[in-house]
Amino acid sequence: MGAEHSAVRAPGRADEGPGLLLRSLQVARAPAWDPTQALSELIGLAYEGLSEARPWFTLAERLRQLLGAFNVTITLYHHEDQPRDIQVTALDAYDRTDWDCVERESRERFGHIELLRPETVAPGTLIEFGPEDVEPDCAAYMAALGIGRCLRSCFAEPVGMRCWVDVVRGQRVSGQAFVEAERWLLLELMPHLARALGLYARLKREEAERAVYEDSLDHMALGCLLLDGNARVLCVNRTAQAIIARQVGLELRQGRLLAEDRSVQLALEGAFTKVMRARAGRGTACPGELVRLRTRDGMLLGILVEPVPPTPYYQGEQVPSLILHLCELSQCEAVVQAPRDHSPELIAQLFGLTRQEARLAAWLGAGQTISEAAVQMNIAVAAARNYSKNIYAKLGIKGQTDLVRLMCRSVALLR
DSSP states (O other), X not given: OOOOOOXXXXXXXXXXXXXXXXXXXXXXXXXXSOHHHHHHHHHHHHHHGGGSSSTTHHHHXXXXXXXXXXXXXXXXXOOTTSSSOEEEEEEOTTOOOOHHHHHHHHHHHHTTOGGGOGGGSOTTEEEEEOGGGSOHHHHHHHHHTTEEEEEEEEEEOTTSOEEEEEEEEETTSTTOSOOXXXXXXXXXXXXXXXXXXXXXXXXXXXXXXXXXXXXXXXHTTOEEEEEOTTSOEEEEOHHHHHHHHTOSSEEEETTEEEESSHHHHHHHHHHHHHHHHHHHHSSXXXXXXXXXXXXXXXXXEEEEEXXXXXXXXXXXXXXXXXXXXXXXXXXXXXXOOSOTTXXXXXXXXXHTOOHHHHHHHHHHHTTOOHHHHHHHHTOOHHHHHHHHHXXXXXXXXXXXXXXXXXXXXXXXXXO
């Protein structure tokens, strides 16, 4: 077991001013950068990093440059039972090390060394270690990787998400131990990273919630488009994309929803204008505007235009203002398909039916006749009638009308 290391906490400010604190940082080897300017830059990157595809990668890269490290890693998720962490890593351009492989191997061989375990670092603290602080086998492994010193810190958000920053300095760096100015920089950055992490966690929870609702809308076969105040499309769910892709007489072109039928286009534009006026009034209730479209294939498509409630303190060209709901109200015989989202397994489970009975229930619930359903299932009409009698008996209903009503009520549970 390596030598013990106590956590290093941020210097107190109650009895010393910023000037005295910064002067004290110059006692040790001074870095080539100004601590206050570097801190200001990193604070900006901490908040800008929320919107990056790889969160805080730019921050990690800048830290790597400032601290002369060949590796800076921000660990967003750590679990001892998983083979690897979820990490964002900034590497030296010439580094060819497979750090995923290194992580797996180090967990297997050295997971028992407490000093190396991220969860032992409390939020807002630092630990520094190197090959001389661990047992010989681990020291040799670190030396083979070119690791000289490691500086690790932790930051957390109130709900419980914890992240770690690891700054790894190579053996060839002159004066490889971290000086007080470098420690101060990382410690002062931690509160800002904690606040940024709280915002990041909230954004991710909202994204997860939105994904759940989007999936529910797709499951209900309801197309949705979100438009701004200029009727430009901001986002489209999967069901709406599928409806439009079927060449129904609508298309998305240059960020707008356009109808090939001129009268439908005028009706859409009129609905947009009316709903936007009602939305601007704020005190005026707006139930929405309906537009009907008969597609090339003879299908009836309904479009409901509704206002998005105004968001306080949020302005700009891309503020969501309108939501369009698309729903296929009918379907011509040429494009008859299996009832959407009606899994025979779930129907059988929900209603206590056999698989064949469940398949027939799905077709009958979609409005097909016994004969039409028999053709779709490739069975005799007589067999379909027998199955239907079993279905009605098991469900305690009188006929297909009751079955349609029951299937409509259950659509949210069936896939």
